[in-house]
Amino acid sequence: MKAAAAGYIRANDLPHAISLLEQSRGEARILAGGQSLIASLNLRLAGETALIDINGVAELSGIELVGEQLRIGALTRHRELASSDLVARHVPAIAQAAPLIAHAAIRNRGTIGGSLAYADPAAELPACMLALDAQIVVRGPAGERRVRAGDFFVDLFTTDLAEDEMIVAVEVPVAVAGERQATMELARRSGDYALAGIVLVDRPSGVRAAFFGVGPTPILATGAMAAIDRGASPDEAAALLEGDLQPLDDVHAPAAVRLHLARVLLRRALAATRS
Amino acid sequence: MSDTAQSFPTRVDISLTVNGEPVDARVDVSRHLVDFLRLDLGLTGAHAGCEHGVCGACTLQVDGEIVRGCLMLAAQLDGAEVWTVEGLTETGALADLQAAFVERNALQCGFCTPGMLFAAADILAQGGQPSRVAIREHISGNYCRCTGYEAVVDAIETVAGARARGEEVSA
Amino acid sequence: MTINFGNPDRPNSYIGRTVPRPNARRLVEGRGRYVDDIVLPRMLHVAFVRSPHAHARILSVDTQEAAAVRGVRRIFTGTELAEHCTPWVAVLAHLKGLKSAPQHALAVDRVTWTGEAVVAVVADSRAAAEDGAALVEVEYDPLPVVTDIRTALDAATPLIHPDLGDNLTFRRLHEQGEVDTVFAEAHTVVEASFKTGRHTGVCLEPRSILADYNPAEGQMTVHHSTQAPHMMQSIIARHLDLPEGKVRVICGDVGGSYGIKVHVYPDEMATAAIAKAMGRPVKFIADRIESFTTDIHARDHEIDARIAIDGEGKILAIDVDDWTGIGPYSVYPRTSAIEGNQVVNLCGGPYDFAAYRARTTVVLQNKTPTCQYRAVGHPIAAAITEGLVDFAAEALGMDPVEIRRRNLIKDDAYPYTSPANMRFEGLSHHASLAKLLELMDYDGLRAEQAALREKGIYRGIGIASFIELTNPSPFMYGIGGARISAQDGCTVRMDPDGSVVAMSGVTEQGQGTEAMLAQVVAEAVGVPVGRVKVITGDTQTTPYGGGTWASRGAGIGGEAALQAGLALKESILTVAASMLQASAEGLDIVDGAVADKATGEARMPLEELGRIVYFRGDTLPKGLPRELVQTRHFITSDYPFAFTNGVQASYLEVDTETGFVKLLKHWCVEDCGRVINPQLVDEQIRGGIVQGIGGALYEECHYDEDGQLLNANMADYLVPMAAEMPDMVIGHVETPTKESVLGAKGAGEAGTAGAPAAVMNAINDALRPLGGRVTEMPFTPARILAALGTV
Numbered sequence A: 001m002k003a004a005a006a007g008y009i010r011a012n013d014l015p016h017a018i019s020l021l022e023q024s025r026g027e028a029r030i031l032a033g034g035q036s037l038i039a040s041l042n043l044r045l046a047g048e049t050a051l052i053d054i055n056g057v058a059e060l061s062g063i064e065l066v067g068e069q070l071r072i073g074a075l076t077r078h079r080e081l082a083s084s085d086l087v088a089r090h091v092p093a094i095a096q097a098a099p100l101i102a103h104a105a106i107r108n109r110g111t112i113g114g115s116l117a118y119a120d121p122a123a124e125l126p127a128c129m130l131a132l133d134a135q136i137v138v139r140g141p142a143g144e145r146r147v148r149a150g151d152f153f154v155d156l157f158t159t160d161l162a163e164d165e166m167i168v169a170v171e172v173p174v175a176v177a178g179e180r181q182a183t184m185e186l187a188r189r190s191g192d193y194a195l196a197g198i199v200l201v202d203r204p205s206g207v208r209a210a211f212f213g214v215g216p217t218p219i220l221a222t223g224a225m226a227a228i229d230r231g232a233s234p235d236e237a238a239a240l241l242e243g244d245l246q247p248l249d250d251v252h253a254p255a256a257v258r259l260h261l262a263r264v265l266l267r268r269a270l271a272a273t274r275s
Numbered sequence B: 001m002s003d004t005a006q007s008f009p010t011r012v013d014i015s016l017t018v019n020g021e022p023v024d025a026r027v028d029v030s031r032h033l034v035d036f037l038r039l040d041l042g043l044t045g046a047h048a049g050c051e052h053g054v055c056g057a058c059t060l061q062v063d064g065e066i067v068r069g070c071l072m073l074a075a076q077l078d079g080a081e082v083w084t085v086e087g088l089t090e091t092g093a094l095a096d097l098q099a100a101f102v103e104r105n106a107l108q109c110g111f112c113t114p115g116m117l118f119a120a121a122d123i124l125a126q127g128g129q130p131s132r133v134a135i136r137e138h139i140s141g142n143y144c145r146c147t148g149y150e151a152v153v154d155a156i157e158t159v160a161g162a163r164a165r166g167e168e169v170s171a
Numbered sequence C: 001m002t003i004n005f006g007n008p009d010r011p012n013s014y015i016g017r018t019v020p021r022p023n024a025r026r027l028v029e030g031r032g033r034y035v036d037d038i039v040l041p042r043m044l045h046v047a048f049v050r051s052p053h054a055h056a057r058i059l060s061v062d063t064q065e066a067a068a069v070r071g072v073r074r075i076f077t078g079t080e081l082a083e084h085c086t087p088w089v090a091v092l093a094h095l096k097g098l099k100s101a102p103q104h105a106l107a108v109d110r111v112t113w114t115g116e117a118v119v120a121v122v123a124d125s126r127a128a129a130e131d132g133a134a135l136v137e138v139e140y141d142p143l144p145v146v147t148d149i150r151t152a153l154d155a156a157t158p159l160i161h162p163d164l165g166d167n168l169t170f171r172r173l174h175e176q177g178e179v180d181t182v183f184a185e186a187h188t189v190v191e192a193s194f195k196t197g198r199h200t201g202v203c204l205e206p207r208s209i210l211a212d213y214n215p216a217e218g219q220m221t222v223h224h225s226t227q228a229p230h231m232m233q234s235i236i237a238r239h240l241d242l243p244e245g246k247v248r249v250i251c252g253d254v255g256g257s258y259g260i261k262v263h264v265y266p267d268e269m270a271t272a273a274i275a276k277a278m279g280r281p282v283k284f285i286a287d288r289i290e291s292f293t294t295d296i297h298a299r300d301h302e303i304d305a306r307i308a309i310d311g312e313g314k315i316l317a318i319d320v321d322d323w324t325g326i327g328p329y330s331v332y333p334r335t336s337a338i339e340g341n342q343v344v345n346l347c348g349g350p351y352d353f354a355a356y357r358a359r360t361t362v363v364l365q366n367k368t369p370t371c372q373y374r375a376v377g378h379p380i381a382a383a384i385t386e387g388l389v390d391f392a393a394e395a396l397g398m399d400p401v402e403i404r405r406r407n408l409i410k411d412d413a414y415p416y417t418s419p420a421n422m423r424f425e426g427l428s429h430h431a432s433l434a435k436l437l438e439l440m441d442y443d444g445l446r447a448e449q450a451a452l453r454e455k456g457i458y459r460g461i462g463i464a465s466f467i468e469l470t471n472p473s474p475f476m477y478g479i480g481g482a483r484i485s486a487q488d489g490c491t492v493r494m495d496p497d498g499s500v501v502a503m504s505g506v507t508e509q510g511q512g513t514e515a516m517l518a519q520v521v522a523e524a525v526g527v528p529v530g531r532v533k534v535i536t537g538d539t540q541t542t543p544y545g546g547g548t549w550a551s552r553g554a555g556i557g558g559e560a561a562l563q564a565g566l567a568l569k570e571s572i573l574t575v576a577a578s579m580l581q582a583s584a585e586g587l588d589i590v591d592g593a594v595a596d597k598a599t600g601e602a603r604m605p606l607e608e609l610g611r612i613v614y615f616r617g618d619t620l621p622k623g624l625p626r627e628l629v630q631t632r633h634f635i636t637s638d639y640p641f642a643f644t645n646g647v648q649a650s651y652l653e654v655d656t657e658t659g660f661v662k663l664l665k666h667w668c669v670e671d672c673g674r675v676i677n678p679q680l681v682d683e684q685i686r687g688g689i690v691q692g693i694g695g696a697l698y699e700e701c702h703y704d705e706d707g708q709l710l711n712a713n714m715a716d717y718l719v720p721m722a723a724e725m726p727d728m729v730i731g732h733v734e735t736p737t738k739e740s741v742l743g744a745k746g747a748g749e750a751g752t753a754g755a756p757a758a759v760m761n762a763i764n765d766a767l768r769p770l771g772g773r774v775t776e777m778p779f780t781p782a783r784i785l786a787a788l789g790t791v
Helices: A014-024 A037-042 A078-083 A085-090 A092-100 A112-118 A124-132 A222-229 A234-239 A255-273 B033-040 B085-091 B095-104 B113-124 B132-138 B150-164 C024-028 C078-082 C126-135 C179-185 C229-239 C266-278 C288-294 C338-346 C378-396 C400-407 C429-440 C442-454 C513-525 C553-580 C606-615 C678-698 C750-770 C781-787
Strands: A007-010 A028-031 A050-053 A063-066 A069-073 A135-140 A143-148 A153-155 A166-173 A180-186 A196-203 A206-212 B011-018 B021-028 B059-062 B065-068 B081-083 C044-050 C056-062 C072-077 C117-123 C137-142 C168-176 C188-196 C208-214 C219-224 C247-250 C282-285 C301-309 C315-325 C355-363 C458-470 C488-494 C500-504 C532-536 C587-590 C593-596 C602-605 C629-634 C642-655 C660-671 C727-732
Touching: A014 A028, A014 A050, A014 A135, A014 A166, A028 A037, A063 A085, A069 A085, A078 A092, A078 A112, A085 A092, A092 A124, A092 A180, A092 A196, A112 A124, A112 A166, A124 A166, A124 A180, A124 A196, A124 A206, A180 A255, A196 A255, A206 A222, A206 A255, A222 A234, A234 A255, A255 C781, B021 B033, B033 B059, B059 B113, B065 B113, B085 B113, B095 B113, B095 B150, B095 C024, B113 B132, B113 B150, B113 C024, B132 B150, B150 C678, B150 C727, C044 C126, C044 C266, C044 C288, C056 C117, C072 C078, C072 C126, C072 C266, C078 C117, C078 C266, C117 C126, C117 C266, C168 C338, C179 C301, C179 C315, C179 C355, C188 C378, C208 C266, C219 C229, C219 C266, C229 C247, C229 C266, C266 C282, C301 C338, C301 C378, C315 C338, C315 C378, C338 C355, C338 C378, C338 C458, C378 C400, C378 C458, C378 C750, C400 C429, C400 C458, C429 C442, C429 C458, C429 C642, C429 C660, C429 C727, C442 C458, C458 C750, C488 C513, C488 C553, C500 C513, C500 C553, C513 C532, C513 C553, C553 C587, C553 C593, C553 C602, C553 C606, C553 C629, C593 C606, C602 C606, C642 C750, C660 C678, C660 C750, C660 C781, C678 C727, C678 C750, C750 C781
Parallel strands: A007 A050, A028 A050, B011 B081, C044 C282, C219 C247, C315 C355, C500 C532, C660 C727
Antiparallel strands: A063 A069, A069 A166, A135 A143, A135 A166, A180 A196, A196 A206, B011 B021, B059 B065, B059 B081, C044 C117, C056 C137, C072 C117, C168 C355, C188 C301, C208 C219, C208 C282, C301 C315, C458 C642, C488 C500, C488 C629, C587 C593, C593 C602, C642 C660
């Protein structure tokens, strides 16, 4: 099918993008990497939306270490996440996640901001943000605000973003001494959305396990996390995932299978971070 | 549609280079890159296989990187440098790969082939001798329904080896 | 004339050699010419409004708003289009009792599957046509939906076509021997139920047609991505009320077909009818989403089967009850009963046994129509047969190879007629199995498997023998009344420069038909292969033929080309003998020159002969035949089909925790008779295997109970990709058919026929120590975990 876009403007800079968003009163969307948005436009699933192209907004790109946080610009491509030394050193969970996203040609265009704003519950990066307890830096006409990942992903393909707001960056706490991270997933084919996935952040102060593909949003497995922190065995912790996750039946796997796979992943991720 | 959204233009002017040649065009903002190349420029080497970014038949090069042609809009191409299979055939950049594909019969119907060549060239550009696993992984975003992939992997492996040894593969 | 195939050093020995495809370089340079690449003056595009309901009455159609869209030129409802295109009923006389309902190019008063075309919107561009289609208002009254196969015939199930009286479109029972008695008295009886997933072809180039009607000449020219140009010529003529001679079908590059593009599709017929009605070229390129709901599906089967064996593992009887759902219509003109019929014909095919019963029940459903897709019925029959054989071996504690050795038809037993009444001219099951075991180092793999099991790694080895039906005679379609040619022809011509042009009725879909034809003609005439230009896919210029299906291109088209080439050689030598004052019998053509047969000494280049014949014919004796164009046709007549055989093996590892399968390696030894081009044959086998693996592991059209296709996109309908596919080792045994000089049988479907059974048996081999078993394809993690009792 052929896309039906209602209009297109290239934003010159961030204020321009925000003002276009504000003017459009919800009838325009930010075009970042476009790897989901243009597909849905082509399928005529996105409605007749206008597009604000932010690809020329240089201030949205780049990865830098700011104190104890890694600041990743919204326009940072998946390919850059996969090849960044800073990411590999300070947030290895993201470095492990990036190559799992689709395929090379997609990773060259897809952006972290786009992935988070799209909020596909089976996507890797939203779960990374959740496990890493990252802050999503959001800007609108009223200025900038920071939203914790745990508050950002509201529902299926739904975030805390207002219609006149956009993501400008994420701020991710860097790994502390002794911290181990693991991102793992079980996908039918390389690059597919996973049947289940886990981002495990194993800190001396406590473990955070975020799952993807097993609910309407990425989900923090708080029950299992608490059990692990109490010294429960991986099997015991895995058993608690039934209360933590909300997998759904779909054409790729029944909910029970997704839950089972999440349990396997928790055991495997723990084995990896504690080996 | 509100009045404000109507202020978003539905056609935009772009200036870019395609296969090294300057192109100026006014494009409908809904037109994706593959249709722009095929319908406006007559470059039919890139194929539209799914138009939702999965099959890889439209894979080509924008600003030095491989992309899905169906997941970029022509409107986004102002200032871009686009290379298609036609252009890289003329420059000879794909000559050894193309020769290896023909020699190994790494194509049957040929519909996936231009996109597959771009994916192949992309891993070869990383240099060295990639493993078969790495080659398979790198082309795993490109559907081929005919070959079963093995011949494609063989052809890429052969070219990687020849390049690593500094050999010329005759076109 | 004959060719000494046993001598690889014979002159012009192209047959049996890997020769590069003449069209490959064009394709790697992006110079292919697929239908969507063709642009004609004043060309219009059509997009279709499709039914969102699986079954509904059409109450009203409002096109007013759509007609106002800029660029929309005309809109056709089903009623309007019915004035330009007559409906069809897809039955074949030899399939007794087969019935179907009249089908229109656009639904007229009722829709019967989700995706059925209802309204056609014609516009200046595809985008404008889609804009218009989005605004067409169709009011529907939903009707009860039939989706389940096994209850389709129940009295409580609504009728899809009340005029037919029931939802049964075809049923065939074949029985040979005292089946019930044998089962009652057998040492061991093993039963199993199988399911094959409804799947589809996913040609990377979607279905494409560009119909161009010129009213001034009354001429319809159709550029079509098809496997059967002459069949389409006949059908377009008939249903659009045109003389057959006024319809020309041109088939350029085809971006994959695999059986998908050998059928008549309502939207394509609509496109041609619209072109005629409007007197302008009209293009229809299916988009990917409509491809999933309108390309034919296949292999939607549920089977209960059992096998009786004696204490030594000898097969005594096989009993198969096959049920299949084909959607709401039998697909025109080949019908949708063939697949079930093939299951009946092919089950037990590799084995020597006496008592056989098979029944197929073909029912209607409100789903996308199914029809012939690569290896029609074979993967199903192979899965049933090879699954049963493995389960029987398990029951006796016998090695899967040993039970096959004891039961495969002996290599010296031919000709042989199977209990399904299939006649085999010459097969090589035992030689093929022996070669397979050697290639794969069977004993070594078994040792490795056992060692790894000690470490909790579950690997499996699966073997699957199979037969493949190729080179069909008119017994396949012609005797049933379909105008589908089983014969094929080739015209070969020498031009003044000594080059040769060959025009053939078989078509190129990427499998290498044109390379095969070029090398056959080059050898037959005696010219370098590069001097042969092959033309296919044009009903106006090529001899009348069937096209490409049922693995007939090499065996039938190749033999016609060989005979035409030999005839041309004879004509050339007649002229040469006169010019050289020699006897034609003493001359040969070697490497593009007339040569002395005894010494091989070149006497005259063909371009000199061409110069004389075409420009200085005055110097030749009056009355000397100088016909440098020859046409020959070929049709099989001794056997209805040329059966081939082969055997495959799969080696894989099951992650018993996740249910994921990792394919490690795959082997196939097959016997397609004379191998004309080893590389092309091997790649047909490899590509076929991977399509078979698709059915085994990934591919499934998921429908809900309302008849909605839930995964009609490429992200959710999974096909095999490079990362998960194994390397494949291919070997050959050659038993040429004696029906032709060339001796070639088909090879295009062998890979697909056997791969699913091999993978299934390998998974079950891996699971055996844990007590699990899978028989429902595709073998997803969910199904494997269920078999293991995990979830």
